[in-house]
Amino acid sequence: MLAGERTSWLRNSTVSNVVPIRPRALPSGAGLLRALESRVVGQAHAITRVVPYVQMFRAGLSPESRPAGVFLLLGPTGTGKTRTVEVLADVLHGSEKHLLRVDCGEFQMEHEVAKLIGAPPGYLGHRETPPMLSQQKLASVSSESCGLALVLFDEIEKAAPSMTRLLLAVLDKAVLRLGDNTQVNFERTLIFMTSNLGAREIGKEITPDFGFEALTSRARSGMQAKLDQVGMGAVRRRFPPEFVNRIDAVMTYQPLDEKALSEIVDQQIEALGKHIEARLGEKAFELDVTDAARRFLLDKGTSTEWGARELKRTMLRELTQPLAAMVADGEIEPESLVRVDRAADGTGLTLAVTET
Numbered sequence: 001m002l003a004g005e006r007t008s009w010l011r012n013s014t015v016s017n018v019v020p021i022r023p024r025a026l027p028s029g030a031g032l033l034r035a036l037e038s039r040v041v042g043q044a045h046a047i048t049r050v051v052p053y054v055q056m057f058r059a060g061l062s063p064e065s066r067p068a069g070v071f072l073l074l075g076p077t078g079t080g081k082t083r084t085v086e087v088l089a090d091v092l093h094g095s096e097k098h099l100l101r102v103d104c105g106e107f108q109m110e111h112e113v114a115k116l117i118g119a120p121p122g123y124l125g126h127r128e129t130p131p132m133l134s135q136q137k138l139a140s141v142s143s144e145s146c147g148l149a150l151v152l153f154d155e156i157e158k159a160a161p162s163m164t165r166l167l168l169a170v171l172d173k174a175v176l177r178l179g180d181n182t183q184v185n186f187e188r189t190l191i192f193m194t195s196n197l198g199a200r201e202i203g204k205e206i207t208p209d210f211g212f213e214a215l216t217s218r219a220r221s222g223m224q225a226k227l228d229q230v231g232m233g234a235v236r237r238r239f240p241p242e243f244v245n246r247i248d249a250v251m252t253y254q255p256l257d258e259k260a261l262s263e264i265v266d267q268q269i270e271a272l273g274k275h276i277e278a279r280l281g282e283k284a285f286e287l288d289v290t291d292a293a294r295r296f297l298l299d300k301g302t303s304t305e306w307g308a309r310e311l312k313r314t315m316l317r318e319l320t321q322p323l324a325a326m327v328a329d330g331e332i333e334p335e336s337l338v339r340v341d342r343a344a345d346g347t348g349l350t351l352a353v354t355e356t
């Protein structure tokens with residue numbers, strides 16, 4: 001299991017504080033797919049599209065003079081778009097943070113684009129405005145085990161037109177010209193662009209008459225084709241054809257059904273257990289979360305409208321914070337077992353400590 005291979009010293013590495021990443025054996029294509037599928041729940045159709053581009057890069061057969069892969073990730077909020085790129089970074093480079101993220105919402109005005117490429121020499125602020133995207137930054141998010149840098153442009157529909165033009169040059173020739181007239185080469189990158197374009201229509205397609213979870217698997221795959229079409233329609237209305245034509249794969253994320261959301265609850269409880277173990281060391285304790293408690297978190301923290309977005313906050317409020325208060329007050333002995341159940345009145349969770 002890949003998560004198990006990860007060593008704790010890798011966990012906290014960030015782009016700005018890059019820890020030397022120990023070279024590690026990368027999984028095969030099938031292994032990569034399995035790793036992604038197990039950690040991005042219910043979006044297999046989308047994830048499958050990425051793997052061949054990673055494999056092409058690893059084989060040295062990516063086309064020249066263009067990025068190794070360009071993906072557009074569409075779909076409702078909280079369905080795993082950003083998560084996909086984070087998990088890929090973890091599998092390829094050993095840390096979910098080992099990627100370059102550009103929040104296009106920060107570049108809605110024409111003058112803000114200078115933050116991205118740096119101001120031209122001679123302009124006021126030239127020295128204070130180092131470009132956000134540079135060859136060095138790209139190198140810092142690749143690793144010895146994999147020379148492929150992951151670049152994520154979030155919410156591209158918010159980018160100013162001049163940023164879209166810059167992006168077009170990157171997608172087309174894998175080149176970004178900086179303010180000081182030097183060039184950044186993007187051949188060894190996978191570019192992910194996320195957008196909520198079409199998400200509302202996608203929601204409408206699914207919700208008014210029936211929930212997505214109510215569909216049979218055959219109806220679901222028919223619906224998938226329809227969702228792809230709706231998403232692409234919205235993208236074509238917003239971006240020129242030359243932009244759309246340079247995208248290698250459009251991945252439409254489905255609203256998460258109850259089964260997927262329930263699996264995510266289990267994953268997050270497991271992650272909390274690991275976090276307690278890693279952070280508290282000898283003072284760590286075990287968690288036993290009943291089905292009723294899991295159901296409570298599922299009902300409170302997730303919805304087909306908001307996907308899994310609320311889940312982390314609900315877990316923090318209902319479980320992590322009450323646990324932390326008990327730890328801080330010395331109420332949990334090391335190595336004890338904390339049983340988490342739903343309160344009898346259904347308004348919250350109860351935490352009971354039992355010695356093991």
Ligand SMILES: Nc1ncnc2c1ncn2[C@@H]1O[C@H](COP(=O)(O)OP(=O)(O)OP(=O)(O)O)[C@@H](O)[C@H]1O
Binds near residue numbers: 080081195
């Ligand atoms: N398919 C999924 N599998 C596992 N966890 C998920 C999934 N979707 C969402 N999550 C959980 O919810 C959090 C938010 O998801 P994510 O950031 O991927 O949303 P998004 O699709 O990028 O939404 P937005 O459009 O709002 O940016 C993730 O950090 C993860 O914990």
Ligand SMILES: [Mg+2]
Binds near residue numbers: 082154
């Ligand atoms: Mg996102």
